[in-house]
Amino acid sequence: MYYGEKRVETPIRWAMVGGGKGSQIGYIHRSSALRDFNFQLVAGAFDIDAARGKAFGESLHVAADRCYPDYQTLFAEEAKRPDGIQAVSIATPNFTHFEIAKAALNAGLHVYCEKPMCFNTEEAAELEALVEKTGKIMFVSYGYAGHQMIEQGRKMIADGVLGKIRIVKMQFAHGYHNVAVEKNAASTAWRVDPKKSGPSYVLGDVGTHPLYLAEAMLPEEMKVKRLLCSRQSFVESRKPLEDNAMTLMEYEGGAVGYVWSSCVNAGAMFGHTIRIVGEKASIEWNAEFPNQLAYEVQGEPQHIMHRAMDYLYPEATADDRIGGGHPEGLFESWANIYSRFARAIELTEKGEPVDFWYPGVRAGAEGVKWVEKCVESADQGGVWVDY
Structure with missing residues (x-):
């Protein structure tokens, strides 16, 4: 049983693209990722409307100067910081997933992407190759598997x-x-x-x-x-x-x-x-x-x-x-997947093998x-x- 003890030595510095005001899926991502203290939400490009996205990010206690107008600015500016993000979750409409995931991997970030991660097998092969090239972890959001x-x-x-x-x-x-x-x-x-x-x-x-x-x-x-x-x-x-x-x-x-x-x-x-x-x-x-x-x-x-x-x-x-008889549900399942994401990132950055299954780029x-x-x-x- 998990009693709330830490699963990673240091929380992963994490950002979101999408998942802003009115996004049900964004709330599920945040609630699940932050549940076990494996991640810290430190930045984001939460909305296609920059002002609305900034206001929403600040409501989540993200610093105003780290609420960015778009994912390109997010990745570029965070790369300049000594405390820049290590990972990003993509919670945007389907047609944007491929380009954002590709940009994130090229920026040296670990990626958690809503499904489908792209539209066709050619794009999927490109992302698989990019994961292999960069050595970064990519998860696809099959949250029920948790x-x-x-x-x-x-x-x-x-x-x-x-x-x-x-x-x-x-x-x-x-x-x-x-x-x-x-x-x-x-x-x-x-x-x-x-x-x-x-x-x-x-x-x-x-x-x-x-x-x-x-x-x-x-x-x-x-x-x-x-x-x-x-x-x-x-x-x-x-x-x-x-x-x-x-x-x-x-x-x-x-x-x-x-x-x-x-x-x-x-x-x-x-x-x-x-x-x-x-x-x-x-x-x-x-x-x-x-x-x-x-x-x-x-x-x-x-x-x-x-x-x-x-x-x-x-x-x-x-x-x-929690003990038997008490119901667990969707948030716990997603949190289990996010916990695996954090542990996979930590092992990868230490140069150690990831010895457990997870919904990765191959599953996507x-x-x-x-x-x-x-x-x-x-x-x-x-x-x-x-x-």
């Missing part, structure tokens, strides 16, 4: 508790955009604009979240072999971007997978689940009940495992912040490739395409 029961599932699969994996059923299908809410919500409007969102809406916005959970839990040798995708725009004004998509996948080794990505699942609160079926047993995790993991063996009653219990793997209890590239292949399949009429 829930402890995901680690429990990962260890159960690795230990063969489920047997050979046969089926991976994933979904992130909520109903909050079942009508054209973007007409009155700027935070949604850019998500359905191809110029700002990229080649997809829900595939990239929600579908890649359970996809990464599967990537984190499944053996590395389980790679997607080919996929078939059908996508729809039930709200006509969203065309050519989809608000619903069904994706079938075949893995190397014979397993199959399914991802339902949707924002028009009317009545659904969240609809984010992953079920992994093996030859001996199955596990299922639901983001609305993140402190539990269902474990089902054929012919036996269903077992519900709970966070913070002694019967779990030590890796699954290492990040507990995989998400971009998956969306690209889904769009390719759907736009050809829903055909199988090689991965």
Whole structure:
């Protein structure tokens, strides 16, 4: 269990690009990064409107002269300071991620980027190469992976508790955009604009979240072999971007997978689940009940495992912040990912290897490739395409 002791010797000097006034995702980033004292928010370019961004930064107790009008000025001016930033989080609309991440890496900064980290595999390859060249750490914001029961599932699969994996059923299908809410919500409007969102809406916005959970839990040798995708725009004004998509996948080794990505699942609160079926047993995790993991063996009653219990793997209890029975949630999960970000930065700057898994640039590239292949399949009429 984590009792609030420090995890890095010195807090990482940290900045944000975006995440300003009215940004829900910005608040989640700050609350999670600052929770364990691994980071200090010392600078930022919080808003496209410089005056509004400065006022917002000052409300966060960031010094006025370190609230910058844009990310270019932020990186250039902080590089001149002996106490300049070491890392930056990018919490801006999709179409800006690639250029900002590229500039940050070139400025010698470690990067935590909202997903998708870019629009296509060519850009993803460029970022991967830049991470390799600079030796900097890049995280992609798959915050749900920080829930402890995901680690429990990962260890159960690795230990063969489920047997050979046969089926991976994933979904992130909520109903909050079942009508054209973007007409009155700027935070949604850019998500359905191809110029700002990229080649997809829900595939990239929600579908890649359970996809990464599967990537984190499944053996590395389980790679997607080919996929078939059908996508729809039930709200006509969203065309050519989809608000619903069904994706079938075949893995190397014979397993199959399914991802339902949707924002028009009317009545659904969240609809984010992953079920992994093996030859001996199955596990299922639901983001609305993140402190539990269902474990089902054929012919036996269903077992519900709970966070913070002694019967779990030590890796699954290492990040507990409070005893069992008390619910933990999204902020704790994101904080766990940010904690890994801080530790990875510290190890890297000491020249030591990072010996734990995390959603890095490779995971970001995989998400971009998956969306690209889904769009390719759907736009050809829903055909199988090689991965």
